[in-house]
Amino acid sequence: MSYGWKEYAVELEPSKELLKPLVVPVKxxxxxxxSNCSERVLKSLQHQLLGHLHPETLKLMDEIKAGLQYAFQTKNTLTLAISASGHAGMEASLGNILEPGETVLIIKSGEWGSRAANMSTRLGAHVEYLETELGVPATLTDLEAALQRHRPAVIFLAHAESSTGMKQPVEGIGPLAHRYGALLIVDTVASLGGEPFYADSWAVDVVYTGSQKVLGAPPGITPISFSPAAEKKIFQRRTQVPVLYWDMTVLGRYWGCFDGPRMYHHTICATLIYGLREALAQLAEExxxxxxxxxxxxxxxxxxxxxxxxxxxxxxxxxxxxxxxxxxxxxxxxxxxxxxxxxxxxxxxxxxxxxxxxxxxxxxxxxxxxxxxxxxxxxxxxxxxxxxxxxxxxxxxxx
Amino acid sequence: MSYGWKEYAVELEPSKELLKPLVVPVKxxxxxxxSNCSERVLKSLQHQLLGHLHPETLKLMDEIKAGLQYAFQTKNTLTLAISASGHAGMEASLGNILEPGETVLIIKSGEWGSRAANMSTRLGAHVEYLETELGVPATLTDLEAALQRHRPAVIFLAHAESSTGMKQPVEGIGPLAHRYGALLIVDTVASLGGEPFYADSWAVDVVYTGSQKVLGAPPGITPISFSPAAEKKIFQRRTQVPVLYWDMTVLGRYWGCFDGPRMYHHTICATLIYGLREALAQLAEExxxxxxxxxxxxxxxxxxxxxxxxxxxxxxxxxxxxxxxxxxxxxxxxxxxxxxxxxxxxxxxxxxxxxxxxxxxxxxxxxxxxxxxxxxxxxxxxxxxxxxxxxxxxxxxxx
Structure with missing residues (x-):
């Protein structure tokens, strides 16, 4: 058998730094x-990869979903993890339930409100703020006045405003939002698992968190959950979700959140699935x-x-x-x-x-x-x- | 010191499946x-996390960038990895260089053209196809006729059409595209590192690949590179890139691709940085x-x-x-x-x-x-x- 090699040449040579051994300090x-990962989580990361539709992978995804329902304290069926960092949790929340031309009311008490506004503007939404003094949460009275003035479709707030260390109380906001016809998004990136949080009894419509904070998994996989009202809005949108990568009508099918067969959407990272599964198992045990x-x-x-x-x-x-x-x-x-x-x-x-x-x-x-x-x-x-x-x-x- | 505990109660209990040990078969x-990861890559994944702006992390990102320039055979300074799966490479390519109302010409020879069309439609772009018989690549003659007819702003093609196993020759397409004022996006998800590919000498404007195929890193981190012409178009857009998560004018700053200080954009996954760095080091060695x-x-x-x-x-x-x-x-x-x-x-x-x-x-x-x-x-x-x-x-x- 003749291979018939042609001449393979390259024009650019590899970097010298890359040829040195990897050294990672422990901090x-x-x-x-x-935050740091536990030894158990780190150990799980070295398992060989599995395919994105292998039965073992799908089972681990189901276990993650159950673990997230526990962590968020919700029965929402549209509960899953996005294959991207916590930033994408924020952008996917807004991108799924906010349509162009709609108004979002952002409780701005630090850094995260500004970021949510940046994303909302890109979506063609109209941004209004309820701004608080740094380190002081918004009150239900302030919020009701803002709801009356702006009549938003969506309210955004950060439970843990990590830029100031301030906790925004969430109880009461969901029912108030719903009285004014708005859906409530809550960012719990820096709080979930550390601060009490009850998605269902607090009537939160969309909640997401970071894998790499209290949960103690690596970053890059972002838990998120949508209430039945949020799910209904997503399926009744006038326009498509602008991003296929986090369009919940498609991604939710891969995660088995709806009736019907599971469908290929993207190649999920088995490594991060192992880590998040173990992190959630440790939380469930504790x-x-x-x-x-x-x-x-x-x-x-x-x-x-x-x-x-x-x-x-x-x-x-x-x-x-x-x-x-x-x-x-x-x-x-x-x-x-x-x-x-x-x-x-x-x-x-x-x-x-x-x-x-x-x-x-x-x-x-x-x-x-x-x-x-x-x-x-x-x-x-x-x-x-x-x-x-x-x-x-x-x-x-x-x- | 009194802790003043209040009663902490939960409404929902953790899942039984999650409390069983993690078992991952080796396939x-x-x-x-x-594809499988090498032992060296798997070993790297168990290192403790580093922060997203730690000097060691930034150095590893620089090494990855150098390794990707070698793998893509390019000197493009806007070369980095997106913290998401290969799917996001496709959506970020289109999302950065395609504006609403512009036309994209998609060489459709299998599955990936359909997916690129889905994404382009969500961006408000106009989609035209150059469709080929399954398993047969498009020719330069076909392409020139399509360019004359549709005058697209962007051409999309998959180098490796993984749904059929067909290789689309790329040489010659870049210069032809440029003669008609179009930019060229090439998907090398299933080929880069296995098939010869020369981003610069083939005049490719945007190229991305999968970390989990030939490179042999875990999925979830997607190499991508933009030519100076593509970069110029991104900075001269009439409208903002609709997604902050992969807006190259911001993400490129985090990756140190432009002059000026590196800025926080999102929390990169140190685990995946270790794996991709080691995978690229192995490629550079080989x-x-x-x-x-x-x-x-x-x-x-x-x-x-x-x-x-x-x-x-x-x-x-x-x-x-x-x-x-x-x-x-x-x-x-x-x-x-x-x-x-x-x-x-x-x-x-x-x-x-x-x-x-x-x-x-x-x-x-x-x-x-x-x-x-x-x-x-x-x-x-x-x-x-x-x-x-x-x-x-x-x-x-x-x-």
Whole structure:
């Protein structure tokens, strides 16, 4: 048999850096996310790939769906995970239930409202804001006034405004929205599994979260759930969902959310399915109430440690503080970057500054998933002490 | 310190299936993809997560970019990977360079043209087809006639039409497209790394591929590259790219493709970055010419084995056959599903039927990445023999 090789030539050569071995340091991720994965989740990731329609894959997807229904506390059948990051959860929520020309009312209390507005504008929707003071949630009274004024088709809010560490209470908003004919989207990227959340009893229409925060799976696969009212709206749209990749009328069929056979839509990442399945299994084993209490205990221990050091919590009202993200005001005369660098250098602990409107004003610490333990709180405080000491030392040496 | 616990209750309980251990069988994936990952890639996936803006992550992204420039054979600076499956590569290509009201000419030679049309319609574009006979590529003469008739802004074609196993020659199409003022998108999802491909010297404007085929990384992260002409068009659009998630003017900044600082856009999946980096490192070590020859040798060995068994290759002209996907006509009186089931049961080897227009007509075998070796060809033929024997046996027992 003659192969009849022709001359294969290349015009461009490979990079030298790529030919060096992969080295990945192990860090303790205590910024607002991603958080660390458990050993069990990491171990699951090395399993060989499965095909996107293999029965084993479909079974794991079913288990994920059940795990998500538990995590969201919902019976919604249109519950699945999008093969993309949490950003896509936001864009898919809006893209499915918002039509061109409709109005979306965005509760803007930090970074995420601006991002939702950017996406909504691209969809041809009309954006109205209910803007709050940074770190202070919107009240039902404010919201009702805004609903009367703007008559939106959709309301968007972030349960965990990670740019400020503020928790927006959700209870009561769903029924109010529905009285005014609006559907409610809630972003729980930085809260789900750490803060109590009840999609069904709070009458939330669309909710999504991040896989890489409290749940402790890798990023890149985004849990989302639609209420029967949201599902109805999607199937009754005047225009097609502009993006096939997250058109729920098609993606929902791949995930077995409707009657009828499962259909090929895209090649799901088996690796991320393994990781998310194991993360949800760990949550189901621990149970939500225990996870909620564990996160609360960690946050209280951290807040106590911060107070003892004379550091000022950014959110003044304890009722509005998230347990997953604890922000403090940057102390006077401290260069935050030096604190962050020293914590990483000496302890491999990640801390973070502000984001968007809080940039340069606050430092944010994350207590999510496997990192919400007394051990991690103490490690974090230790790293913070060393970081602050280093920043003061540098300051002094410059005087 | 009093915790002041309130009563945490849940309304819905976790699923029993989720509480069982994860079991993932090891299969040899010899359908048109995903293919198997190498041990080196699988090992890389279990590294702990890194943050999306950590210096180590940004360095790995730079290495991936260099590896992709090599794999695509391009110097395009706007070369990166989208955090989503290959489907999103197609939708992002169209979404970035096609504006509402513009015409896209789709070379339709199987399944992928239909999908590109679906996406283009959602973008508000006007779709025209150059349709070919199944398994036969379009010629430059056909294409020029279509360009004269339709005057499209964009041409879309699949280099590897995986639904038929047909290879569409690309050389010559780029310059022809440009003479008519059109930009050229090429889908290399099922070919890149296995078939020679030269983005720059073939004057391709947008090219994307799948991570999970020849490259041998997990799915969920999709390499894509834009020529300077494509980049220019994106920055000069009259309308915004409708999707922020894959708007290259923003995503390109996160990947360091333009001058200026790198900016947060979404939380990239460190796990998939590790896997893709290692897959590209392995390709760079092997070199493209050797990888191309290895895939060709495997395909020739498989074709020879099929001929010896009296099986008929679906693509009659050897010049139009892909080396990565080898399809045969389903032999008379054979129930394909039985062949596929027996190959999986007895050998854990995955075979596939047709897709879309070839459904029920052909069987498809994939030789991609680590599976393009003589050992795997022989394993595949062995599984095929057993599958065919089983299907004949069942047939006989029914008579």
């Amino acid at each position: 303790t991720l205590m910024a607002p996310g991603p 149970t939500l109430p225990v996870s909620w209490m564990r996160h609360k205990a960690a946050a209280l221990r951290l807040e106590e440690g911060l107070r003892r050091r004379g550091l000022e919590l950014y959110i003044s009202n304890p009722q509005h503080r998230l347990v997953t993200i604890v922000p403090i005001r940057i102390p006077e005369n401290i260069e935050l970057q030096l604190v962050i660098e020293e914590a990483m250098r000496k302890h491999k602990v990640e801390l973070a500054g502000g984001l968007g409107p809080t940039s340069g004003k606050i430092m944010r610490m994350g207590l999510m998933g496997v990192n919400a333990t007394p051990y991690h709180v103490d490690l974090l405080l230790n790293a913070l002490d060393d970081g602050l000491r280093y920043a003061r030392l540098v300051k002094k040496s410059k005087i | 040899t994936l010899m359908a048109p993809g995903p 070199t493209l010419p050797v990888s191309w020859m290895r895939h060709k040798a495997a395909a020739l060995r498989l074709e020879e084995g099929l001929r010896r068994r009296g099986l008929e290759l679906y693509i009659s002209n050897p010049q139009h056959r892909l080396v990565t996907i080898v399809p045969i006509r389903i032999p008379e009186n054979i129930e394909l599903q039985l062949v596929i089931e027996e190959a999986m049961r007895k050998h854990k080897v995955e075979l596939a039927g047709g897709l879309g227009p070839t459904s029920g007509k052909i069987m498809r075998m994939g030789l991609m990445g680590v599976n393009a070796t003589p050992y795997h060809v022989d394993l595949l033929l062995n599984a095929l023999d057993d599958g065919l024997r089983y299907a004949r046996l069942v047939k006989k027992s029914k008579i």
